[in-house]
Amino acid sequence: MTGAWSVTKLTQEPTGGPIEPLLELRFPAQADRLKLVRGSIRAAARMCGFNDTAAQNIVLAVDEACQNIIVHGYQGREDGEIVLRLARRRDGIQVSLVDSAPLVDPATITPRALTDIRPGRLGSYFIREIMDSADYRPRPDGAGNLLEMFKRLDGTPWQAT
Amino acid sequence: MTGAWSVTKLTQEPTGGPIEPLLELRFPAQADRLKLVRGSIRAAARMCGFNDTAAQNIVLAVDEACQNIIVHGYQGREDGEIVLRLARRRDGIQVSLVDSAPLVDPATITPRALTDIRPGRLGSYFIREIMDSADYRPRPDGAGNLLEMFKRLDGTPWQAT
Amino acid sequence: MASNLSEARNQDVVRLAGSVDLEHSPDIRRTLLDAVAERVDIFVDLSEVTYIDSSGIACLVEALQIARNHGANLGLFAVSRQAMRVLELARLDMVFSIHDDLASALQAKP
Amino acid sequence: MASNLSEARNQDVVRLAGSVDLEHSPDIRRTLLDAVAERVDIFVDLSEVTYIDSSGIACLVEALQIARNHGANLGLFAVSRQAMRVLELARLDMVFSIHDDLASALQAKP
Ligand SMILES: Nc1ncnc2c1ncn2[C@@H]1O[C@H](COP(=O)(O)OP(=O)(O)O)[C@@H](O)[C@H]1O
Ligand SMILES: Nc1ncnc2c1ncn2[C@@H]1O[C@H](COP(=O)(O)OP(=O)(O)O)[C@@H](O)[C@H]1O
Numbered sequence: 416m417t418g419a420w421s422v423t424k425l426t427q428e429p430t431g432g433p434i435e436p437l438l439e440l441r442f443p444a445q446a447d448r449l450k451l452v453r454g455s456i457r458a459a460a461r462m463c464g465f466n467d468t469a470a471q472n473i474v475l476a477v478d479e480a481c482q483n484i485i486v487h488g489y490q491g492r493e494d495g496e497i498v499l500r501l502a503r504r505r506d507g508i509q510v511s512l513v514d515s516a517p518l519v520d521p522a523t524i525t526p527r528a529l530t531d532i533r534p535g536r537l538g539s540y541f542i543r544e545i546m547d548s549a550d551y552r553p554r555p556d557g558a559g560n561l562l563e564m565f566k567r568l569d570g571t572p573w574q575a576t
Numbered sequence: 577m578t579g580a581w582s583v584t585k586l587t588q589e590p591t592g593g594p595i596e597p598l599l600e601l602r603f604p605a606q607a608d609r610l611k612l613v614r615g616s617i618r619a620a621a622r623m624c625g626f627n628d629t630a631a632q633n634i635v636l637a638v639d640e641a642c643q644n645i646i647v648h649g650y651q652g653r654e655d656g657e658i659v660l661r662l663a664r665r666r667d668g669i670q671v672s673l674v675d676s677a678p679l680v681d682p683a684t685i686t687p688r689a690l691t692d693i694r695p696g697r698l699g700s701y702f703i704r705e706i707m708d709s710a711d712y713r714p715r716p717d718g719a720g721n722l723l724e725m726f727k728r729l730d731g732t733p734w735q736a737t
Numbered sequence: 738m739a740s741n742l743s744e745a746r747n748q749d750v751v752r753l754a755g756s757v758d759l760e761h762s763p764d765i766r767r768t769l770l771d772a773v774a775e776r777v778d779i780f781v782d783l784s785e786v787t788y789i790d791s792s793g794i795a796c797l798v799e800a801l802q803i804a805r806n807h808g809a810n811l812g813l814f815a816v817s818r819q820a821m822r823v824l825e826l827a828r829l830d831m832v833f834s835i836h837d838d839l840a841s842a843l844q845a846k847p
Numbered sequence: 848m849a850s851n852l853s854e855a856r857n858q859d860v861v862r863l864a865g866s867v868d869l870e871h872s873p874d875i876r877r878t879l880l881d882a883v884a885e886r887v888d889i890f891v892d893l894s895e896v897t898y899i900d901s902s903g904i905a906c907l908v909e910a911l912q913i914a915r916n917h918g919a920n921l922g923l924f925a926v927s928r929q930a931m932r933v934l935e936l937a938r939l940d941m942v943f944s945i946h947d948d949l950a951s952a953l954q955a956k957p
Binding site: 436437438439440441442443447448450451452453454455457458459462501 | 598615620
């Protein structure tokens with residue numbers, strides 16, 4: 416893996432067939448809201464064909480991405496909002512996160528090394544371990560970030576680009 | 577109760593203090609989407625202070641209101657959308673449902689009588705049994721309906737107006 | 738949250754599981770109406786029901802009515818806590834004959 | 848989904864329950880750091896943990912490091928399936944000493 420882990424084959428070449436929107440969730444970027452969305456993520460993953468363990472892992476990855484927006488993106492700003500979109504593809508689940516926080520440089524998101532036994536950098540590590548891709552880019556209108564994540568049904572492991 | 581059960585004290589005289597938005601959910605008006613939102617409703621009700629049995633009842637009431645929008649409002653129209661807003665008040669939970677279906681005449685929503693042993697009219701019966709108020713009115717822009725429901729924390733029974 | 742629904746017909750027993758909701762009630766209705774069409778007493782196992790809504794309750798009520806029209810009965814047994822809460826809300830816990838398990842349901846047959 | 852979190856300090860045992868997540872980890876961190884400050888071995892009961900995220904894992908790792916710096920240890924016991932899944936994902940199941948129950952944890956004390 417070469418520094419950033421942001422650009423993946425997924426967004427360059429969508430091959431998974433049509434994207435079916437399942438549910439959009441919109442909530443204030445606050446830690447106490449995350450418990451409200453976990454059940455939806457889990458049920459959406461089940462609906463996309465994942466078993467319950469896989470679905471719980473997907474919940475963790477999406478939750479971690481939301482936490483990063485709350486903690487690092489908005490840095491505790493009270494009026495921040497997160498939009499979470501869940502969509503089904505024939506070959507997996509697609510999860511999008513939209514924020515209005517300052518633009519993120521994906522190169523700064525460096526997951527911990529496997530041998531690291533320190534408290535930090537676990538969130539991005541979980542996202543990378545669990546999802547097949549996570550693609551950070553600016554929103555088209557430039558007013559924030561768009562994080563597009565995908566998890567394949569067959570469980571093909573993470574492919575660095 | 578005088579025919580319709582739509583107008584309640586709640587919207588005429590909000591006395592419960594500030595309304596804190598918890599979560600907004602937006603989904604296609606389809607039966608297979610309801611399982612995606614139940615967990616959020618339950619967690620929101622718990623967050624508002626309801627015990628788990630009360631929270632499960634609130635899930636049922638909101639689910640029934642969504643079903644009525646799917647079945648009676650959109651009548652199976654595939655492009656219909658439902659917006660569900662969950663908010664916390666000091667004295668309970670407020671749930672709003674927004675649709676773009678033809679305008680409903682609240683007078684036509686007649687829950688089953690207690691002695692009725694027939695398959696229908698159970699949905700509005702559950703809503704009335706469980707919630708403290710359910711107020712149907714047109715959206716301000718006239719493009720659909722707004723259903724505002726409230727459940728008090730102390731469990732004061734339904735008050736007809 | 739899981740919506741896995743399984744119905745197993747075994748003689749006069751129908752087993753419902755998971756979410757007995759708007760998504761699954763068309764299938765469940767078919768199963769129940771097929772069962773009561775045979776004009777024998779039917780017992781419905783609700784032990785694995787995690788969620789039931791008005792459409793699920795309506796299936797049970799409709800099947801009960803048809804059974805009674807035939808001079809037969811439709812009883813419920815091993816009703817999960819979730820399902821019992823909703824039956825009680827609907828005030829139908831006194832309308833259905835409800836049994837702890839299949840053995841007592843069969844015992845109670847007239 | 849429930850986020851009820853209870854921590855009970857009882858000698859060298861800390862019990863975590865419910866969601867060990869971003870909402871609750873500041874309190875949990877305080878509890879764990881207070882516990883390891885006493886420079887004795889600490890055992891953490893994770894049997895009732897229904898959800899744990901990176902912030903919860905980070906609390907455990909930080910407390911483990913402080914304990915080790917004191918020449919003490921921090922062990923986990925009765926780890927719930929949910930918590931074990933996340934510890935394994937983090938490859939920390941080999942870093943913590945993990946015991947089936949408190950008795951075996953105490954037995955394993957050097
Ligand atoms: N949404 C984001 N906005 C800004 N920076 C981010 C975002 N997500 C991750 N980062 C950066 O990546 C780093 C690693 O994130 P993570 O692995 O979740 O660990 P931690 O949150 O413990 O630092 C963060 O410290 C932060 O600098
Ligand atoms: N959102 C709605 N839009 C239009 N009509 C509605 C709506 N909700 C309820 N109704 C009317 O109220 C009646 C009673 O609803 P309900 O008690 O849920 O029973 P059922 O759905 O079994 O008819 C419906 O048959 C319908 O005519």
